[in-house]
Amino acid sequence: MAYLGERKKLYGKSAPKLPGLEEYTNDQLFFLAGSLKFCGRQPPLLHATDSWYMGEHPEGTVRNNERLKNFEFFASAFKCKLNSTMNPPKKCQVYRRIHRH
Numbered sequence: 833m834a835y836l837g838e839r840k841k842l843y844g845k846s847a848p849k850l851p852g853l854e855e856y857t858n859d860q861l862f863f864l865a866g867s868l869k870f871c872g873r874q875p876p877l878l879h880a881t882d883s884w885y886m887g888e889h890p891e892g893t894v895r896n897n898e899r900l901k902n903f904e905f906f907a908s909a910f911k912c913k914l915n916s917t918m919n920p921p922k923k924c925q926v927y928r929r930i931h932r933h
Contacts, residue, residue, distance in 0.1 A: 857909065859905070859908075859909035860909050860910060862909075863900065863906055863909060863910070867896050867900070869892075870892035870893065870895055870896035871892065897917075897918065900918065901917065901918045901919065901920060901923075902920075902923040902924045902925070903923075904923065906918070907919035
């Protein structure tokens with residue numbers, strides 16, 4: 833939903849390029865910025881089941897990649913080939929009525 837709001841806000845406008853990130857499109861920058869919160873090291877678990885019992889989440893890279901690989905706009909922004917890791921043919925869809933500009 834945030835992605836569609838950002839696209840609507842910028843539709844037909846050119847956003848200024850960020851120094852050092854000129855090679856990325858606005859769509860790519862949106863996804864990169866949203867992924868930053870998942871960066872970082874996590875302490876190792878004492879036991880394999882600690883994560884399950886403690887109610888913790890999977891590693892940040894897993895949380896990030898799993899949500900993005902199911903989002904068609906991500907695959908489009910980065911031109912991920914169909915059947916690649918980040919663009920599987922079957923995607924989990926929560927919101928089915930998403931309109932493109």
